[in-house]
Amino acid sequence: MPTVFIPSALRAFTKGQSEAKINGTTIGEVLGNFAEQFPQVRRHLYDDQGRLRNFVNVFLGDDDVRSLKKDATPVNESDVISIVPAVAGGTPNLSNEEISRYSRHLILPEVGMAGQKKLKAASVLIIGAGGLGSPLAMYLAAAGVGRLGLVDFDVVDASNLQRQVIHNTRAVGRPKLASAKEYILSINPHVQVDTYETRFTSANAFEIAAGYDIVIDGTDNFPTRYLVNDVCVLLGKPNVYGSIFRFDGQASVFWAQKGPCYRCLYPEPPPPGLVPSCAEGGVLGVLPGIVGCIQANEAIKIILGKGDLLIGRLLLFDALGMRFRDLKLRRDPKCPLCGEHPTIHELVDYEQFCGVSVVEEDGRRVNPFDITAKQLAGKLAGEPPAVGRLLLLDVREPEEYQICFIPGATLIPLKQLPERLTEIDGSREIVAYCRTGKRSAQAVELLRRAGYTSAKNLAGGIHAWADEVDPRVPKY
Amino acid sequence: MPIIFEKPHLAEIQRHGEAAYPYECCGFLLGRIQANRRMVLQTRAASNQRADSPQNRYEISPKDYLRLDREARESGLDIIGFYHSHPDHPARPSTFDLENAWPGLVYVIVAVNHGKAGAITAGVLSDDRSRFLPEEIVAASDLKNF
Numbered sequence: 217m218p219t220v221f222i223p224s225a226l227r228a229f230t231k232g233q234s235e236a237k238i239n240g241t242t243i244g245e246v247l248g249n250f251a252e253q254f255p256q257v258r259r260h261l262y263d264d265q266g267r268l269r270n271f272v273n274v275f276l277g278d279d280d281v282r283s284l285k286k287d288a289t290p291v292n293e294s295d296v297i298s299i300v301p302a303v304a305g306g307t308p309n310l311s312n313e314e315i316s317r318y319s320r321h322l323i324l325p326e327v328g329m330a331g332q333k334k335l336k337a338a339s340v341l342i343i344g345a346g347g348l349g350s351p352l353a354m355y356l357a358a359a360g361v362g363r364l365g366l367v368d369f370d371v372v373d374a375s376n377l378q379r380q381v382i383h384n385t386r387a388v389g390r391p392k393l394a395s396a397k398e399y400i401l402s403i404n405p406h407v408q409v410d411t412y413e414t415r416f417t418s419a420n421a422f423e424i425a426a427g428y429d430i431v432i433d434g435t436d437n438f439p440t441r442y443l444v445n446d447v448c449v450l451l452g453k454p455n456v457y458g459s460i461f462r463f464d465g466q467a468s469v470f471w472a473q474k475g476p477c478y479r480c481l482y483p484e485p486p487p488p489g490l491v492p493s494c495a496e497g498g499v500l501g502v503l504p505g506i507v508g509c510i511q512a513n514e515a516i517k518i519i520l521g522k523g524d525l526l527i528g529r530l531l532l533f534d535a536l537g538m539r540f541r542d543l544k545l546r547r548d549p550k551c552p553l554c555g556e557h558p559t560i561h562e563l564v565d566y567e568q569f570c571g572v573s574v575v576e577e578d579g580r581r582v583n584p585f586d587i588t589a590k591q592l593a594g595k596l597a598g599e600p601p602a603v604g605r606l607l608l609l610d611v612r613e614p615e616e617y618q619i620c621f622i623p624g625a626t627l628i629p630l631k632q633l634p635e636r637l638t639e640i641d642g643s644r645e646i647v648a649y650c651r652t653g654k655r656s657a658q659a660v661e662l663l664r665r666a667g668y669t670s671a672k673n674l675a676g677g678i679h680a681w682a683d684e685v686d687p688r689v690p691k692y
Numbered sequence: 693m694p695i696i697f698e699k700p701h702l703a704e705i706q707r708h709g710e711a712a713y714p715y716e717c718c719g720f721l722l723g724r725i726q727a728n729r730r731m732v733l734q735t736r737a738a739s740n741q742r743a744d745s746p747q748n749r750y751e752i753s754p755k756d757y758l759r760l761d762r763e764a765r766e767s768g769l770d771i772i773g774f775y776h777s778h779p780d781h782p783a784r785p786s787t788f789d790l791e792n793a794w795p796g797l798v799y800v801i802v803a804v805n806h807g808k809a810g811a812i813t814a815g816v817l818s819d820d821r822s823r824f825l826p827e828e829i830v831a832a833s834d835l836k837n838f
Contacts, residue, residue: 221759224770225794259821260795271792273754280754300754303738305789305799306716307781309748613714 218291220250221298224298229256236299241604243274244287249682261299271296271302308336314406318360331520332360335404338519339363341425343416343444344434347494347504348458348511350382352432355512358398361519363408364400365428367416368392375692379501388613416440418563421447430515432456436493438485439566445470445478446563449554454518458511461491463500463636465507465533468526468545469514472554473525478556480548485570487493496654503535586675589684592647596624607644611659612651612678620689624680630655637666649674649681651692695730695773695798695814702831704735706809709777711800715746721773721800722764730798730827736760740811749788750776773798773814780804783811785824793817798827803828 217236222230231235238253240246247268247561251258263269274281275298280552281289291297310318310332321327321335338361342352345368356364372380372387372395380392387395393411400409412424416435425431425447433444433455441459448455449472457478458467470477491497510531515525530543553560587595595606612615617627628636630650640646646668648656663671674680683688708717722734736807738756742749752774764771774797778784783803785793793799795817803810 223794224772225796228796271794275754298758300757301794301797302754302792303718303752303757303794304742304750304792305718305776306742306749307778307786307788309779309781311748429732500783541772667721 217293218246218297219248219298223299223301225301226254226257226260226299229260230254240291242287242291243276243281243285243289243297246291247274247287247299261286271304273300273302274298275300283393309333311337314360317406321359326522327520331522334519334521335360335516338430339428340430340505340515341365341430342432342434343367343426343517344436345380345382345392346376346434346436347379347460347499348432348434348508349396350380351505351508352434352512352515353396353400354382354403355509356515357407359405359512359516360404361407361515363410363428365410365412365424366393366396367414367424368396369413369415379499379504381505406480417660418443420438421508421563422451425451425453425613428431428453428517430456430510432515433458437572438491438570439572440590441478442485442569443563443566446553446560448472449477450562456511456514456518458507460494460499460503460507462497463503463535465503465510465535467507467510467514467531467533468529469518471527476545476547477551477554479553480551481530481545483548483551484651488571496651500535503533506533506535512530517535527689585657585664585672586650586653589646589680592674592681593685595645595647605645607641607646609640609646609648609656609659610649610650611656616651616692618692620678620682622678622689625649630659633659635660637663640668644666644670646671648672648675651677652679653677693725693729693816694830695732695800696832697732697832698832701732701830704714705775705800705812706804708735708737708775708805709804709809710807712740712746712777712779713804713807714779716740716742716750716777716779717746718750718751718752718774718776720752720760720764720771721775721798722760722767722769723772725772729777730833732772733769734767743807747779771797773800775800775802777804777809780806783813785813786813789819790821790824793821793824795819795821799824800829 220236221616224235227234237249238246241248251261261272276289276295318332321332322329340356340361342349345366353364370392372383372390372392374388376383382399383395385585393413397409397411421443431444431448431453433441434440445455452473454469454471456469514526517525517660528545530545532541549556552558608622608625610621610627611630627638648659649657653673653676660671660673679691684692708719718740719735719737721732738752740746741753743753761771778801783801798814798816800814802812812817814827814829816827818825
């Protein structure tokens with residue numbers, strides 16, 4: 217039978233034996249049987265996937281089996297197989313390749329080897345792999361941050377490509393996290409990228425955020441903003457804040473031990489529907505690029521411990537006027553979260569806090585005043601050709617009407633509706649529509665309160681019309 | 693189990709660390725494991741195979757290991773552990789150290805800061821491979837019943 221020489225490191229698991237006779241016709245077989253006979257060695261020879269650990273060398277006589285046929289190397293009765301430890305180790309110091317890569321950092325007195333090592337040892341959590349998340353992830357990876365966490369549950373959509381530059385055309389339809397991780401690793405393979413394909417909620421926020429030094433808010437909705445703030449205050453971590461709207465951007469660093477938190481600035485969320493999202497209000501593509509880079513800059517300065525941070529400052533950026541302004545922010549001593557007598561000690565229901573209705577029934581909001589696109593088409597088809605009973609009211613902006621409209625519609629933008637109610641004939645049945653059904657739902661509420669009790673909302677908006685009735689209508 | 697060194701061996705490890713700075717040095721600890729202690733009777737310098745990145749990586753070739761193992765056995769000794777240096781980094785095992793460690797052997801690390809050898813630590817891999825368990829380093833001259 218072949219003989220296996222056992223290194224001193226493993227003799228504790230072989231009752232002190234320094235050699236053993238083990239059956240087998242190939243290296244793989246012999247080692248497998250060796251691990252069968254002495255089960256405690258298995259963990260040290262093989263990793264979780266059952267592969268031989270890379271620091272385990274196996275010699276057949278004087279030859280490393282890697283230069284022969286590895287596991288398939290044939291073994292004869294009289295052969296001697298030696299298990300030889302590769303002895304290796306190291307430090308998180310920079311390798312030669314990293315020194316080349318980060319040379320432009322290393323020659324800056326404010327960074328240097330010491331600063332670059334701090335970057336390598338740092339971990340940053342980015343909530344959202346979209347408009348702000350794109351430049352954040354790309355530049356923090358390029359800078360050599362050791363570990364990046366990314367939270368996003370969404371899939372790349374064509375309308376993202378105008379600004380979410382970490383995703384490309386080929387990625388449309390793929391999960392954002394997969395697309396982002398691939399690009400990050402192509403920029404810098406030294407970065408450890410941990411992905412969390414989920415919503416960031418009160419149920420998982422502590423668990424996810426606890427393992428990171430810095431949290432960066434790249435989200436697009438108020439409930440998540442308050443959640444990120446609260447988690448950071450309760451965990452004592454810096455929250456690098458950024459937000460965008462059309463042509464305006466904001467950035468700050470909220471760090472409860474050193475300055476105000478988000479609630480000090482905005483104790484109450486805005487009424488739901490008041491502040492449109494990018495999907496509803498539009499955004500200049502380059503704006504999140506600029507604001508995201510400002511956030512990345514803050515994160516890097518936090519890690520290096522250099523420069524002045526945006527703590528206690530709200531940076532306002534106006535892309536159209538090309539101006540930066542700075543507002544002073546102070547910690548509110550009465551802040552319920554970070555003030556002198558805090559009343560908030562745990563995470564809450566942020567959707568409820570922001571007055572956002574929870575989605576019901578297979579993910580769609582069910583509204584008694586809704587009508588589907590197919591139903592609307594049916595009604596329009598049954599109309600007499602001249603003045604029909606149905607008034608189709610388009611509540612979008614004129615720019616959107618330029619893109620597409622449903623034939624026969626009358627355009628009265630939502631903002632103007634209160635003053636132009638007199639133009640609406642109360643004897644007609646009214647169906648209001650917008651892009652996806654959100655603004656028109658508000659219009660219907662307004663109309664019903666004003667006495668137009670027949671008003672209904674096209675659920676899903678002109679998008680639903682394009683999906684269900686007329687595929688020639690473009691979606692935007 | 694405490695690990696017992698003669699003073700010259702500790703000094704030799706520090707000297708090797710300083711000589712190799714700014715690169716990592718590495719070597720073998722030869723000796724015997726007794727009932728309740730590890731005795732280091734010889735240190736033997738090894739050549740660091742990671743010439744591509746020696747300031748943050750060390751590696752001893754298997755051929756060197758086999759040769760040392762044979763020599764040790766001829767002298768009636770065993771390879772009981774290894775030492776290496778951490779240039780400008782604490783004498784604390786890194787994640788890479790942990791991922792590559794062997795059970796039952798003691799790993800000694802010497803910190804070398806800006807060319808001067810400092811703290812020396814010793815540890816043995818835990819059974820579940822999750823961490824190093826620190827071991828006490830004892831200078832032989834301090835032992836009462838040596």
